[in-house]
Amino acid sequence: MGERFSRYSRSIIQERALPDIRDGLKPVQRRILYAMNKDGNTFDKAFRKSAKSVGNVMGNFHPHGDSSIYEALVRMSQDWKVREPLIQMHGNNGSMDGDPPAAMRYTEARLSKISSEMLRDIDKDTVDWVLNFDDTEYEPTVLPSRFPNLLVNGSTGISAGYATDIPPHNLGEVIDAILYLQKHPDATLDDLMQFVKGPDFPTGAIVQGIDGIKKAYETGHGKIMVRSRTSIEPLKGNKSQIVITEIPYEVNKAQLVKRMDEIRLNKKIEGIAEVRDQSDRNGLSIVVELKRDVDSTGILNYLFKNTDLQVSYNFNMVAIDHMRPERLSLKRILTSYLEFQQQVIEKRTTFNLKKAQERQHIVLGLIKALSILDKVIKTIRASKNRKDARDNLVKEYDFSEKQADAIVALQLYRLTNTDVTQLENESKQLSEQIAEFEKILNNPTELNRVLSKELRQLAKTYRNPRRTEIQSQVSNIKINTDVLIPDEDVVVMVSHDGYIKRSSIRSYKASTSESGLKDEDYPIFMEQLNARDHLFMFTSKGNLIYRPVYEIADVKWKDTGEHISQTIGLDNDEEIIGTFAFNSLKEPGNFLITTDEGHIKQTAFADLKPGRTYKKHAYMYEKLKNADSRVVSVDYLSDPEEAGQLLLISKNGLALRYTLPEVPVNGSRTTGVKSMDLRGDDKVINLQLVNEDSIVAIVTQRGAFKKLAVKEIPVTSRARKGVMILRELKSNSHRVIDFETIADEHSPLEILTDRKRVHDILPSEFSIGGRYSNGSFVVDVETEGVPTKIRQKPSEISIN
Structure with missing residues (x-):
């Protein structure tokens, strides 16, 4: 299997996907150009059906699918893909929009004028030839490529273990660099880059990053930015x-x-x-x-x-050099091309010299024959046949066989005096040509002079202005957030069941009576914010969800909005317990976090800044010790020094009051320190920020409501057991469900039950109880359900 994969890899590397360093063509492209040229389908003749050209290529040289051949033919005609198209097409040959070309039975094609330069001198033994796939005829292993096609048109391809990405360049610039390299073989990259500034894409645009270009030209690898x-x-x-x-x-x-x-x-x-x-x-x-x-x-x-509108382009200049894939520098490509062209001119000159010498041999024989014409005629007439006549001429007058053949084949009208003069003139011209050819072959300087003359003529004919602008530095794109986010006020709501939405002020005012939530759901956060604000949502299992306000689903106020679990996976029993909005992500304060298992900590706002993956993942803000542990409260302290005191109450009716400095600041992935000394199955129910004059409202599982002055609870220190605030009964004792600081005696409170019922209470109607009272029964547990939470009754948003 390894041996076969090796053969397969070699095949697609050498004979399919990578271009040759000399002519810059992949085998399919070379075969298309050669077959069309052989068929006379050139720029100076009429267009022919593409299907005919594809058929010729497939039948004679390229034993693969017609679609791959046609795609290669079309690409060579697309002036937005290649800098100098090698094929001209009539009909739909695709578009920059990615539209496919018309089928080959509809389009017509022929070689472009510049393609003739790729094939010029191919009939003069300038390149090597091999048998085609069925050994019926020969095909070239490379084209003479009289212009540097590898750089001018670039190449792209993927093979086994190798890929190539060579961008197009400007023909005039590349030829100028070759002419300079010809005179200065030790030229540095900087010298060559005076001529080859960088890629010249057919689509123009702007290239940024001269360092990337230089690195690519030095190593074959480099990155540039291409900007519209x-x-x-x-x-x-x-x-x-x-x-x-x-x-x-x-x-x-x-x-x-x-x-x-x-x-x-x-x-x-x-x-x-x-x-x-x-x-x-x-x-x-x-x-x-x-x-x-x-x-x-x-x-x-x-x-x-x-x-x-701006993309990065990665150079990966790989081509086949001496049957091996190599990553190439600019100088290596230019040097290889120059050496190849010198070989082409040398082989062409050798071919021309041989032809001229053969012709001169014949001409000298004809001149000699005409000088002894009567004898030659007499000898021919005395011969039996053509072969005998040739042999007699060789034998009697010392002609060579080739000269004798030419004399025998001479037509009678050529025996005039004018023809002798023409032959003598031709002989003189041939002598001059032979001397010129020998001079080229024997003198490398003369050969280079011929090459540079031809390259200059080619540049003069095909040179055109650069289309792509080169800028030395890559522009640093800074996007002002004012562009991304509209400066508008919106109403944001987060519900108990995890629905989140934002709506315009107009939509909110038009449908304030309809919140869009299900009957049993209710808002836990509802405020007027700016679209540029930031929302932090803390869950009961220690996860923080961050959303910029402008990214929250923008819906009508009467719509439900999106559920937070659509983007972030939350557990079924996980709920949002605290939601906070901020103007910026550089707030100075701390978050105060309390768990039911008796831990507490402060965490700096800076430690909870969102990362790149905030859209898909929640961040840990509290490390819980046990799977059934919960965070019971999260408070934001904008100035921790002025936060006052903390009050914690446990399920069994123990209360502990101490000051904030006793709570250290810890990181986001920590548990914190001990908040309260819990015994047995006791749990912390909640935490409130209080002062000496505060009054708290307490609700129990039996539906009792109690007001308690905070000064009844002495200020001690952290991690103590606390004092009792309920009277223990012999049976069915009261257990604290929740408590809330009363901000205003005349503002109603809501007690929520497990049957989704809401019981309103006006604190001013109740007197303050002592530490050992159990309060007054306000909720009928049998009919309304067991209380689960007490909170301030939400008020209407005041729209600015």
Whole structure:
């Protein structure tokens, strides 16, 4: 299997996917050009059906599918893919939008004029030939390639273990570099880069990163940024539009326009009114029309960063050199091409010399024959046949066989005096040609002179201006958040069951009576915020969910919104216990976190900053010791020094009061320190921030409500047992379900039950009880259910 894979790999590396360093062609491309040239399908003749060319290539040279041959033929004709198209096509040959070409039975093709330079002198033994796949005829192993096609048209391909990405270059620049290298074989990369500035893509655009270009030309590997050519044009009414006239190489225009329009539709940024593709026969034009008074440069930067308006291009200059795949530097490519062209001229000159010498031999024989014409005629007439005549001429007058053949084949009208003069002139010209050819072959300087003359002529004929602009530095794209996020006020709601939404002020005012929640669900957070604010949601299992307000689902107020578990997986019994909104992610305060198993800590805001994966993952803010442990309270302390005192009450009715400095600041992935000395199955129910004058409202599992002055509970220290605030009964003792600090005696409180019932209480109607009272029964457990929570009754949002 290893041996067969090795053969397969060698096959696709050498005979399929990688170009040759000399002519820059893959085998299929070489075979297409050679077959079309052999068939006379050249630029100076009429177009022919593509199917005929594909059939010739497939039948004679390339034993693979017709689709791969046709795709290669089409690509060589696409002027947005190759810098100098080698094929001319009539008909639909695809588009920059990724549209497929018409079927080969509909299109017509012929070689382009510059292709003739690829094949020039191929009939003069300039390249090696091998038998085709069925040994019926010969095909060239490489084309003479009289211009440096590997760099001019570039190449892209993937084989086994190797890939190549060579960008197109400017023909004139590359030839100038070769001419310089010819005179200065020790030229440095900097010397060559005076001529070859960098890639010259057929689609133009702007290349940034001279360091990346230099590294690529030095090692064969490098990265550059390719940026669209754009301009910002003012419109009437304080509006503007971004006009894109050139896009990066090999970017699909239709996909680019679609992506930009999706950004508009999904409101990833505010300010785009319309995206239009106005390209026509006069050239490419994409228009992004902007709304009134927006930051057009900021929007353009966002599009550069988030679409293919700017892409990175990675050089990977790999080609076949002496049957081996090699990663190549610029100088190596130019040197190899120069050596190859010197060989081509040497072989061509040898061929021409041989032809001239053979012809001169014949001409000298004819001149000699004409000088003794009567004798020659007499000898021929005395011969039996043509062969006998040839042999007699050789024998009697010392002609060679080839000269004798030419004399015998001479037509009578050639025996005039003028023909002798012509032969003598031809002999003189041939002598001059032979001397010239021998001079070229014997003198490398003369050979290089011929080569440079031909290269200069070629550059003069085909040179055209550079299309791609080279900029030395890669621009650092900074996107102002003002562009990304609209500066607008919204109403944000988080529900007990985990639904989250934002709505416009207008939508909220239009349907305040309908919250969109299910009957048993209720809001736990509802505020007017700015779209640029940040929301932190803390769950009962120690997970923190972060959302920028502008990323929260924007829906009508009467809609439910999105459930948080749609993007972040939460446990079934996990609920949000605290929600906080902030103007920035650089707040100075701490979070105070308390668990039911008796741990407490402060964690700095800076330690809970969201990372890159906040959309998919929650972050740990509290490490719980046991699977059934829960966080019972999270408070934000903007200034911990002024936070006052903490009050903790346990399920069994023990209360402990101490000051905040006793709670150390710990990291996010820690458990914290002991908050209260719990005995047996006792648990911390809640924590409230209090002072000496505070009054708390306590509710028990039997439906009792009690007001208690905080000063009844002495200030001690952390990790103590605490004092009793309920009277222990012999049976069915009261157990604390929840407690809340009473902010205002005249503001109602809500007691929620496990049957989704809500019982309103006005604190002012109840007197303050002592430590050993169990309060008054307010909730009928039999009919309303067991209390689960007490909280301030939510008030309507005051819209600014």
